Amino acid sequence: MRRASQSSTERIGVSAVQLLFEKIGYIFREQPISDYGIDAHIEVVQENVVTGRLIAAQIKSGISWFEEITETGVIYRGDNDHLSYWLNHSLPVIVILYTPQTDSAYWEIVSNDKVHKTQKGWKTEIPFAQKIDFSSKATFERIIGKSIRRDSYTILSLRDTSHNGAKRYSANILVESSLRFDILEVAKKATQYTRQRMYYRNEITEQRWRDTPAHVVFLFIYISVDDLKMTNWICRSLWIDENLPEQFVPNRFSGEHIGEGIITEWSHNFETFRILSQQSTLTKEDYLATMMSHLKIVSPLIDKARNLITAFNANQLSSSEYVKRMTKLELEVTECYMSSTSIGLAPLECKDISGRFKGTMSFARTVVFPFSEKGLATWEERNRNYLVRRALEDYTQERMRLEFELEKIR
DSSP states (O other), rough: OOOOHHHHHHHHHHHEEEEEEEHHHHEEEEEOOOOOOOOOOEEETTTTEEEEHHHHHOOOOOOOSEEOOOOOOOEEOOHHHHHHHHHHHOOOOOEEEEHHHHHEEEEEETTTTTOOEEEEEEEEETTTTTTSSSOOOOOOOOOOOOOOOTTTTEEEEEEEETTTTTTTEEEEEESOOOOOEHHHHHHHHHHHHHHHHOOOSSSHHHHHHTOOOOOOEEEESSSSHHHHHOOOOOOEEEOTTTOOOGGGOOOOOOOOOOOOEEEEEEEETHHHHHHHHHBBBBOOHHHHHHHHHHHHHHHHHHHHHHHHHHHHHHOOOOOHHHHHHHHHHHHHHHHHHHHTTTTTTOOOOGGGHHHHHHHHHHHHHHHHHGGGGHHHOOHHHHHHHHHHHHHHHHHHHHHHHHHHHHHHHH
């Protein structure tokens, strides 16, 4: 009976990786019984003391895993079943690629910020800089280090939504873990903290609720800033003071009672929205290039509109000719505006300039909108002229703000 070459390659890879970890001084425990996507557990040893802290590893061996290479690493592609299992694993999970040709192994941790969704699954880049040798020892120890608290979180925004009958807070929370247990612990911890906040949106609410703990706390929990940009929370929670009069109690949502009077609800569309966001988000260079191509079209059109307005006010154009030319410009500007609304999502680093670009395009359309079919039917000439003049001022100011953001991002 002949032994499969693939099986031989895999065994060589596992054995070689074991030796590499043992050279670092770590303990390598193969998990050979059932293949659920974890080939081994690595226990970190510090100063010859076993820590009891583990990293789970998936090991892939052979030249076939090195076919998709970038300048900085190797692209690893996987299926969604394994991804879900690894992201929800109780241990941090790393993927290791081993090449017998150079006796080298490279690794990357599986986490939401490292993973990019594809149509068939997902991918991540495993950097050449992350070799399994002493150079990665500090990073491994940081991954499982006791300084990393799984229930840690950051308050991204806090809003006072109080009214005369109840002191209420709503907060966006960023967590460092995507595990269900960790997120529920954050919901409890952040709720307790937010209840005691003394932030007020104005003097009236401060006078009404000064030194009073909150009666209602809404939390929206995110696992990345990109998700926040899309309002794609993974979990939300609601806590209501049991002594709050019923007429001031907000609408409750159905969900899981996790204790301490807190109800949580998980987003059923989280992964779908995340995939759509990743597929629709452009790179910085692509977004800026597309943005500039639209500005190159719309800017001369608004300049033409400005000249027509000046000529009409100077009695150099008849009313009918003015309306005719502005109507033609309205069609061109609106076409460019509509195209700008479907160019794709801006990356997080272009968030500010994206807002200014959208404002510029919107004001450009407002300049000529009074000469659309609906505008001509709605406003008389005097009103149209006033609206156009105001819109042109708004466009000019927003265009200047956009140029300022361009200087900052370049």
